[in-house]
Amino acid sequence: MRSAWRVASVRAAEAALMATLPPGALMQRAAAAVARRCAEVLDDRYGSEYGRAVLLLVGPGNNGGDALFAGEALARSGVSVCAVLLNPERTHAEGLAALTRAGGRTVDTPPSMVDMVVDGILGIGGRGGLREDATSLVTQAMQARGSDGERPTVVAVDLPSGIDPDTGAVPGAAVRADITVTFGALKPGVLVGEGAVHSGLVELIDIGLGPWLRDEPALWVPDLEDVAAWWPQPRPGDDKYTRGVVGVATGSATYPGAALLSTAGALPGPAGMVRYAGAGFEAVRNRYPSVIPTACVADAGRVQAWTCGSGLGTDERAAGELRAVLAAEVPVCVDADGLTLLAEWGVDALRERPAATVLTPHDREFARLAGEEPGADRVTATLRLAARTGAVVLLKGDRTIIGTPDGRAYVNLTGTPALATAGTGDVLAGLLGSLLAAGLPADRATIAAAYAHGLAGRYAAESGPVTSVDVADALRPTLARAGMWRMP
Numbered sequence: 162m163r164s165a166w167r168v169a170s171v172r173a174a175e176a177a178l179m180a181t182l183p184p185g186a187l188m189q190r191a192a193a194a195v196a197r198r199c200a201e202v203l204d205d206r207y208g209s210e211y212g213r214a215v216l217l218l219v220g221p222g223n224n225g226g227d228a229l230f231a232g233e234a235l236a237r238s239g240v241s242v243c244a245v246l247l248n249p250e251r252t253h254a255e256g257l258a259a260l261t262r263a264g265g266r267t268v269d270t271p272p273s274m275v276d277m278v279v280d281g282i283l284g285i286g287g288r289g290g291l292r293e294d295a296t297s298l299v300t301q302a303m304q305a306r307g308s309d310g311e312r313p314t315v316v317a318v319d320l321p322s323g324i325d326p327d328t329g330a331v332p333g334a335a336v337r338a339d340i341t342v343t344f345g346a347l348k349p350g351v352l353v354g355e356g357a358v359h360s361g362l363v364e365l366i367d368i369g370l371g372p373w374l375r376d377e378p379a380l381w382v383p384d385l386e387d388v389a390a391w392w393p394q395p396r397p398g399d400d401k402y403t404r405g406v407v408g409v410a411t412g413s414a415t416y417p418g419a420a421l422l423s424t425a426g427a428l429p430g431p432a433g434m435v436r437y438a439g440a441g442f443e444a445v446r447n448r449y450p451s452v453i454p455t456a457c458v459a460d461a462g463r464v465q466a467w468t469c470g471s472g473l474g475t476d477e478r479a480a481g482e483l484r485a486v487l488a489a490e491v492p493v494c495v496d497a498d499g500l501t502l503l504a505e506w507g508v509d510a511l512r513e514r515p516a517a518t519v520l521t522p523h524d525r526e527f528a529r530l531a532g533e534e535p536g537a538d539r540v541t542a543t544l545r546l547a548a549r550t551g552a553v554v555l556l557k558g559d560r561t562i563i564g565t566p567d568g569r570a571y572v573n574l575t576g577t578p579a580l581a582t583a584g585t586g587d588v589l590a591g592l593l594g595s596l597l598a599a600g601l602p603a604d605r606a607t608i609a610a611a612y613a614h615g616l617a618g619r620y621a622a623e624s625g626p627v628t629s630v631d632v633a634d635a636l637r638p639t640l641a642r643a644g645m646w647r648m649p
Contacts, residue, residue: 162387163365164378165347165572167327168285174345174373185255187368188223191344192230192256194366195318198342199235199277202314206276206307210240213276216302216313217244217260218336220282220295220322221251227318228281229256236263243268245302247282247295271298275305275313280336282322285348290333291323299336317341320351321359327379329354330537337361345370349380352572353560354539380540381571385643388612392645393431393599404433405598408464409591410482411471411496412441419472419497419587420445424452425633426588426614427468429640430595436461439473439482458485466492468594470499471587492517492597492606496590497526504529512551517603520550521590523557540570553603555593557586561611565604573608575615579622584629589614592636616643 166174179187203210217232219225225246232242233256242265246252257267271278282295291299299322307313315338320326323335326348341351341360345368350356352363395404407427412420420441427435428449435452437445438461442454455461469486473479475498483499493516495503500522503511508530511518520530527546528534535542539556543564547554556562559578563571589610596606613636620642621627621635640646 162384163347163382165349165352165380165382166374166376167349167379170374170376170379171285171346171348171370174370174375177373178370188226188230190368191227191319191366193234194344194368195227195231195279195316195342196234198340198364199231199279199316200238202316202340203240203277206314207309210235210238212239212241213308214241214243214272214274215277215279216271216275216305217242217279218282218298218302219244219246219252221248222284222286223253224284224318225281226253226256228279229253229260231279231318232265233259233263236260236265242266243272245269245271245298247298271302271305273305274308275302276307278302278313278315280315280317280322280338282336284319285326287322288325290331290335295322296334299334315339315361317360319343320348321356324350324356324359325537326350328538328540329356331355331359332537335359340364342366344368346374347382349540352380352382352574353562354537357560379570381569382574383571383608383612385612388609389644391601391605391609393596393601394647395649397649399433401433404431405465405595405600406434406436406463407432407594407598408436408438408458408461408467408486409594410438410458410461410467410469410486411473411587411590412439413472413474413479414440415474416472417441417444418584421448422584422587422629422633423468423471423591424449426591426636427595428452429636430592431599432465432595435595436464458482464489464491464598465600466494466594466597468494468496468590470496470502471590473498475501487514490515492519492603494519494521494590494593494597496521496586500526500530508550514551517597518550518552519555519593519597519603519607520546520552521555521557521586521593523586527556540564544568544570553607555607555611561615563604563607563611569604571608573611573615575612575619577615577618577622579627580615580618580632582628585614585618585632588629588633588636613640613643613645
């Protein structure tokens with residue numbers, strides 16, 4: 162599992178590492194990585210980096226120095242390199258001298274023909290978005306065109322200038338990079354929020370920082386290997402009960418589709434049986450003959466976990482069903498209308514539950530539960546609600562955040578805007594309940610559900626715009642394709 166550190170941790174690690182190295186060695190490592198990646202991109206786009214035009218946007222400090230030394234390496238390989246200096250008096254002197262010796266030059270304004278723009282304006286110390294002069298410069302640079310008539314490729318040095326490295330907030334104008342070459346450690350700002358959107362493809366370069374990162378990471382990044390290793394598999398001797406039974410209390414007369422979608426999400430999961438309880442029991446029985454349907458939670462029988470709330474409504478009947486689910490001494494995933502009811506009742510009582518609870522809000526539901534918007538720092542907001550409720554909180558979004566009551570935060574990178582369509586959250590809640598019923602701890606079940614759900618969305622979107630039915634249908638082949646389901 163990968164991890165990301167905040168600026169204070171990275172700074173401390175850099176200082177400790179630099180104390181063991183000759184002066185400038187760390188910058189040379191970073192610059193060499195940037196130059197190498199730039200050359201690869203130019204080769205892929207144009208067939209060769211030789212003779213291509215690269216523009217450096219150079220701010221003061223070490224980030225600008227990284228860009229200048231990278232420009233030096235590119236110039237020595239036959240690239241035409243020019244640099245605009247935002248603050249000439251504070252430009253990294255050694256880097257500028259190296260660029261000039263290699264044949265690079267400085268210009269006052271961006272040229273009209275540029276194949277690549279290297280963003281070295283602000284590093285991890287930058288805050289508050291780009292200033293007006295930097296914003297104007299970036300705008301001019303993006304009006305240039307490459308040799309093929311298309312806009313230049315933008316490569317950010319460490320992180321796109323203007324994003325908050327700790328939170329991913331973009332409080333003003335910011336560079337929108339195609340590729341971000343980040344050094345030593347991932348930063349939360351390139352993984353979450355608007356910062357992730359501005360960062361494009363993020364590539365982590367090892368500069369020897371790892372042994373010096375002594376603090377706990379601010380954010381964890383699960384990968385396919387993690388999720389596939391956690392995913393419960395049927396064992397010799399298992400039956401439908403030992404694999405886990407999940408209860409699904411969803412849907413209503415107003416939202417009958419939620420019953421079908423959440424059940425469809427639960428069925429491809431690892432649980433051996435699905436029990437449905439709710440107003441949609443006839444539709445579920447007709448569509449899914451393997452599911453055991455009843456009209457209410459009280460009649461559902463024994464389960465190892467519940468998913469409750471999707472399309473449930475907020476009337477007295479719905480409230481009674483949610484209370485019955487929460488009273489059960491099994492893990493519970495609460496979604497959609499269930500979250501609205503919890504917000505009315507107050508969420509602090511969730512800490513008294515004897516079993517795990519998972520909450521799956523989108524931003525508006527989160528605001529109702531927490532009494533405040535997630536804001537710019539989505540990770541901290543998620544952890545605050547998790548600590549308050551004692552629940553695992555899954556804050557939905559293009560980059561879904563999972564926070565645990567013990568203070569660990571995870572980000573799911575498989576999300577896609579294609580999932581921003583009605584009913585996909587119902588599918589996610591059903592799958593999550595199945596993972597809980599199969600015995601996964603609440604944090605791993607939530608991470609695994611978000612990861613697989615995101616992959617299914619991407620898989621379904623390969624054929625065009627998707628609906629929630631497409632995502633549900635894509636779950637089963639996605640699990641096999643990703644190696645989560647393995648033939649026993």
